Each structure stands twice: as structure tokens, then as C-alpha cells.
Amino acid sequence: MAKxxxxxxxxxxxxxxxxxxxxxxxVIVFLIFSIYPVFRTLYLxxxxxxxxxxxxxxxxxxxxxxxxxxxxxxALWNTVRIWGVNIVLQLGLAFLLTxxxxxxxxxxxxxxxxRAIYFLPNLIAATSVSFxxxxxxxxxYGTFNxxxxxxxQFFGISKEPIDWLGSGNYAGYVIAVISAWMWFGNSFIMxxxxxxxxxxxxxxxxxIDGAGRWTVFGKITLPLLRPIxxxxxxxxxxxxxxxxxxxxxxxxxxSAAYNSVQTVVMYLYKFGFxxxxxxxxxxxxxxxxxxxxxxxxxxxxxxxxxxxGD
Numbered sequence: 264m265a266k267x268x269x270x271x272x273x274x275x276x277x278x279x280x281x282x283x284x285x286x287x288x289x290v291i292v293f294l295i296f297s298i299y300p301v302f303r304t305l306y307l308x309x310x311x312x313x314x315x316x317x318x319x320x321x322x323x324x325x326x327x328x329x330x331x332x333x334x335x336x337x338a339l340w341n342t343v344r345i346w347g348v349n350i351v352l353q354l355g356l357a358f359l360l361t362x363x364x365x366x367x368x369x370x371x372x373x374x375x376x377x378r379a380i381y382f383l384p385n386l387i388a389a390t391s392v393s394f395x396x397x398x399x400x401x402x403x404y405g406t407f408n409x410x411x412x413x414x415x416q417f418f419g420i421s422k423e424p425i426d427w428l429g430s431g432n433y434a435g436y437v438i439a440v441i442s443a444w445m446w447f448g449n450s451f452i453m454x455x456x457x458x459x460x461x462x463x464x465x466x467x468x469x470x471i472d473g474a475g476r477w478t479v480f481g482k483i484t485l486p487l488l489r490p491i492x493x494x495x496x497x498x499x500x501x502x503x504x505x506x507x508x509x510x511x512x513x514x515x516x517x518s519a520a521y522n523s524v525q526t527v528v529m530y531l532y533k534f535g536f537x538x539x540x541x542x543x544x545x546x547x548x549x550x551x552x553x554x555x556x557x558x559x560x561x562x563x564x565x566x567x568x569x570x571x572g573d
Contacts, residue, residue: 308547318544325548335549338530341435341523346503348439357450362480365458381448393512396441402426428513434520438509450495457491458484493568497561504557527553
């Protein structure tokens, strides 16, 4: 009996060890394409590597250059400005929809259909969104300017067409609005998932007591949504500070608006991949400085949320 038990235990151990062979492909791919680039980038950030030849160590020279580079800080300000407008519109609209759909008095139907409709822009590739809005917002032939011109003519007003993507006064805000349109559905679904996890007893008790919609949202829904809000805030921050696709695809380098919409990652791309300005070591330092900024702000957000929770 003892020998049979040992044999069975050994067989089970071999059976369990077989699981490592199934996860091994993922581990190998993860190490090669995720872990190795992180440490390789860290190493290159301390060198003068330009994409070819042998990297030569330069110590903290690249980091000192980043901290004194006015163009980097301008790109960071552009990123924060675009993200700030985006997050206000994105969360504001998501919150408004959450209030409407979570109101027990009205019992809104068709939530699944609305979820799909609101989330649809998030499924469209950024290249397609960029091409669509570049066509709609073209200052000469775009539909948006033609509609505005028709309205002006109806009221007898004569105005020059607005260069939405070529003017530094408009381009950043236009990109922020488009980004908010793409992502508010994702935030709405997150918030609604949090609301559905709250016991209906709270809302029913509030309805019996005659509490208004805003009172219910401020006193019940919002406090209980704090963990979801923290997740949405941090992921939005990370995505916002890494903004690249829409500004890169929609801003013309020859336009006056390019310097006002160039984000940190676009600035990193300039030194990391563009021919003629390739400085991989400096681009790597920019990447790690951006990582440290995101980490610091995320920790501050977590601390603020935890303080409010206390």
C-alpha cells in the first residue's frame, strides 16, 4: 500500500510538472518581447547609442539633457494639456450617462444596446479615426466647415473657414475632443460595471426616503465607486501621457500647429526612429523619465484616493 501511494504521488508530481511545458512558450515570448526590451532600454539610456555601432557609456548625461531640454518640457505640457481636456470630457460624459442609467426611478432599458453603441468608437482603429476626422475637418473642403459656412450665410455673416488641425489655437483641443469621443464608452462601461456591483438595497432605500438623483449619486454611488474610479483615473493617466497615435496621424509637420500638439512620445519617436535625428540613447532616457513621471503621478493619485477613502 505504501509503495502504491508513493508511486501515485510521483505520478501526480510528474503530471503537475507537465504544466510548465504549456506555459513555457508564453514565458519565452514574454521574456524576449517584454522584459528584455525594458532592461535593454535602461542600458541604452546610459549610452550615446545612435542606432548603429557600439554603444559607449556616458553616465547620466542623457538624463541631464532631458531635464534641461525645453522642447521635452514643451512636449510634456502639450501632452498634459491635451490629456486634461480629454479626461474632463471623457469622465464627465461617462459620469452623466452613469447617473442616467443607474437611476432606479426611471429604470432605463436597452443598456446593452447603448453600451455597444458607446463603446463602438473604441473599437475603430486610430488610423481610420484620424483619416475620418482629417477629412471632415479639412479647412477647405471639410464637411464641418461647409456646415458652419452654411449657418453663417443663413444669418448673413461672412467668415473665413477655420483651419482646425493647422492652427495652434485649435488643433490640441480638437484632438482632445476626438480622443474623448473614442474613450468615453470604455469609462462608461467601467463605471456601470461598478454601479451594478452595488447592492440595489441602497438605491431603493434612498428612493423611499425621497432622495434626489444628485443626492443618491453623491452620497451612495460615488463613494462606493472609488475603487473603479481609481482604476479609471490611473489607466487614463497612463494612456494620456503615452498619447501618440492621434496627434502623430492628424498633425502635419509643416503646419503651425505641430509644435502645439507634439507629445512626449512623439518627441521620443523623433530621436528613436526618425532618420536624421536618430539618437537611441537619448530616446531611451526620455522613455525612462516619462516612466518616472507616470509612476510618481500614479502614486500621488493612489494616495489621494486612499485619503478620501479614510
